[in-house]
Amino acid sequence: MRKIDLNNFRVATSETVRDINCRIVLNLVRKHQPISRADLTRHSGLQRSTVSAITEQLLGNRWLREGALGQLPRGRKPTFLHLNEDRAGIVGISLRPTITHLALANLEGRFLAEDSLPTPATPEEFVKQVSQRIRSFTKERPHMAYEGIGVSLPGRADLPGQRFVFAPNLAWKLEDLKARLERATNLPVDLENAANACALSEFWFGGHTEQVRNLVAVTVSEGIGVGLILNGQLVRGAAGLAGEFGHVALTEEGPICSCGNQGCWEVYASNSAALRYYAEAKASPRNKSAHHKKQAELANFEHLLQLAGQGDASALEALDRMANFLGQGLAMLVSGFAPEVIVVVGEVTRMWDRVGPVVSAVVKQRSFTHATTRIMPCGLAPQPRLRGIIAMVLQKHFGAPTIA
Ligand SMILES: [Zn+2]
Numbered sequence: 001m002r003k004i005d006l007n008n009f010r011v012a013t014s015e016t017v018r019d020i021n022c023r024i025v026l027n028l029v030r031k032h033q034p035i036s037r038a039d040l041t042r043h044s045g046l047q048r049s050t051v052s053a054i055t056e057q058l059l060g061n062r063w064l065r066e067g068a069l070g071q072l073p074r075g076r077k078p079t080f081l082h083l084n085e086d087r088a089g090i091v092g093i094s095l096r097p098t099i100t101h102l103a104l105a106n107l108e109g110r111f112l113a114e115d116s117l118p119t120p121a122t123p124e125e126f127v128k129q130v131s132q133r134i135r136s137f138t139k140e141r142p143h144m145a146y147e148g149i150g151v152s153l154p155g156r157a158d159l160p161g162q163r164f165v166f167a168p169n170l171a172w173k174l175e176d177l178k179a180r181l182e183r184a185t186n187l188p189v190d191l192e193n194a195a196n197a198c199a200l201s202e203f204w205f206g207g208h209t210e211q212v213r214n215l216v217a218v219t220v221s222e223g224i225g226v227g228l229i230l231n232g233q234l235v236r237g238a239a240g241l242a243g244e245f246g247h248v249a250l251t252e253e254g255p256i257c258s259c260g261n262q263g264c265w266e267v268y269a270s271n272s273a274a275l276r277y278y279a280e281a282k283a284s285p286r287n288k289s290a291h292h293k294k295q296a297e298l299a300n301f302e303h304l305l306q307l308a309g310q311g312d313a314s315a316l317e318a319l320d321r322m323a324n325f326l327g328q329g330l331a332m333l334v335s336g337f338a339p340e341v342i343v344v345v346g347e348v349t350r351m352w353d354r355v356g357p358v359v360s361a362v363v364k365q366r367s368f369t370h371a372t373t374r375i376m377p378c379g380l381a382p383q384p385r386l387r388g389i390i391a392m393v394l395q396k397h398f399g400a401p402t403i404a
Contacts, residue, residue, distance in 0.1 A: 018054070020400075021046060025054045026063060026083075027398055030108070034067050034080035055081060062087045063397075083107055089141065090393045091134055091149040091187070094194070094385035095119065095126075097169050097222055101383055102130065104137040105390045109205055113137050123172055123180070131184035147396075148188040149181065150197075150389035154223070157191040158239045168258035169222045190392060195219045195243060196234055197388030198345045199227030202378070204391040206343070214339040217378075219385075220326065220346035223258065224266040230337060245329060246270075269325035271301035271347065277318035278304055301347055308351055316354070323348075323355040327362025330375060334363055338371040345384050349377030 010016070021044075028043050029035055035043075041051045058064040065084040069077040085106045094101040097119060104113040115133050120126045138146060155167025157177075167173075181189045192200075199217035202208070208215070217227040224246035228235040235242050246266035247259045254263025255276075267273055275298055298304050307315035330342060348355055359375060367373075378384050 021050065022054050022058065023398065023400065025051065026058065029058075029064060029081055030083050030398065033082045036078035036080055038078060040081070085110065086144065088147045089138070089144040090147045090390050091137065092152070092386040092390040092393075093130060093149065094152045094197075094383060094389065095170075096154055096194075096385075097171065100126070100130065101386055102133055102137075103383065103386045103390070104141075105387075107394065109387055109390050109394065111386075113140070121171070123177065127177075127180045127184050131181065134185050134187075146187055148190065148393050149185065150393045151177065151181070151189060151191050152194045152197040152385040152389040153191055154194055154221075154225075156193050156239075156241050156244070158241075192389055192392050193225060193227065193240070193243065194385050194388075195225030195227035195345075196236075197227070197392060198225075198343070198378070198384045199229050199388070200234060200391040200395070201384045201388030202341070202343045203229050204394070205387055206341075208341060212340045214337060214341075216333050216337060216339045216342045217384075218326075218330065218333070218342060218344050220269065220344060220348050221271055223272075224270050224329070226333070228337065230339075245333065248329075248332075250325070250328060265325070265329040269322055269329055271304075271322075273325065274301060274304055274318045274322040274348075277321045278314055281314035281317045305347060305351055308354070319348075319351060319354060320358055323358035324362055326355070327359040328366060330359060331363045331366035334367040334371050334373045335369050338369060339373055342373055342375045343378050344375065345378040352377045 024044055025040060025046075028040055032039065032043065037048075037051055037055060040046075040055070041048050044051060046054075055064060059066065059081075062084050064081050067080045067082045069079055085108045088107055089112065090105050090107075092103045092105060099116060100119045101116045102114065103111045105111050115137075117129055117133070120129055134149070138144075153167060154170050178189045178191055195217055198219055199215060202217055203212075203215055206215075213229075213232040215229045219225040219227075226243040226245040228243050237243070247257065247261065247264045249261060249263040250265055250268055251263040255267045256262055257264040257267045278298055298307075304315050304318060308319050326344075326348075330344075333339070333342060344359075356375075356377070363373075363375060
């Protein structure tokens with residue numbers, strides 16, 4: 001139950017009621033389509049006349065479309081309703097330290113076009129190159145209405161100003177990304193943290209049952225990000241900064257982190273940590289030969305995964321150490337939030353056969369509450385950050401309205 005915010009509320013009018021019912025109908029169509037009006041009445045518990053009025057409105061403004069006639073043994077054949085998935089397009093951008101992905105999606109979150117580019121070295125160049133690509137998306141589909149752009153960030157954007165406040169792994173500082181991109185594209189822009197985007201992606205498109213209301217997404221890459229959905233709602237915290245578990249210290253001493261502190265979870269459990277473990281394994285006394293020394297520095301995590309896949313002992317040792325620390329942080333999340341699901345996103349999930357059991361053992365040992373949290377690698381969905389940022393824009397229409 002949420003407390004009513006007496007500084008920011010709207011009293012319910014008959015329009016509020018209609019808006020809520022409209023969203024319920026829209027979500028029921030999305031879930032059960034193709035669906036007849038009679039089935040919508042049954043699923044919603046609304047009056048038949050109300051369902052009829054709402055569907056007329058949704059057909060009128062093209063959120064829904066009518067499809068084939070249903071087959072019934074006798075009587076009038078019902079016309080099935082579908083979501084008009086190509087009514088509007090949403091552009092998702094996943095900005096990462098080295099690579100930027102873009103996608104145009106329809107109302108069902110299906111990708112219609114995709115593109116990617118190396119993340120430009122300056123914010124000005126970023127806005128220029130990204131808006132050029134968006135223009136080519138929209139030019140090819142002039143019949144679509146464009147709802148807006150969502151940008152997934154490797155950091156936290158403060159909610160009121162939507163400026164960067166915390167992005168230690170990105171090489172440049174960008175103020176006013178929202179305003180600049182809006183000017184360049186003439187579309188509304190929303191910024192969201194990448195881990196929050198992944199949590200939304202999993203919540204909306206992950207195929208979980210309706211009982212999953214508490215879900216945590218952990219993104220493992222250059223750093224570690226955490227997105228929290230608790231009681232069915234994304235948790236943002238004051239100034240949108242909630243979820244920075246990657247920068248909670250596991251030890252007082254320890255390697256210096258990009259945030260300036262020491263011993264943060266991410267310096268022990270990120271991809272960069274695994275590369276460090278690999279170098280340490282190679283430098284250990286049992287690996288003294290010159291041949292091994294030469295290989296001690298790996299270019300990237302991708303390479304480490306390849307070696308681990310080939311059975312390289314040092315790579316596997318590095319991966320196991322990373323998995324152990326990943327488990328330590330996940331145990332904290334399990335004890336702290338008791339979520340139904342924790343989903344892990346990142347390249348490391350490709351070796352989940354090896355990593356998963358280590359993680360599970362540590363979590364089991366360390367989380368005293370023994371919550372029945374399922375820890376799973378992100379599904380096959382391509383680009384969870386992109387899907388999630390698209391889900392965030394979709395939420396404006398399909399999510400529960402904020403009325404109090
Ligand atoms: Zn840190």
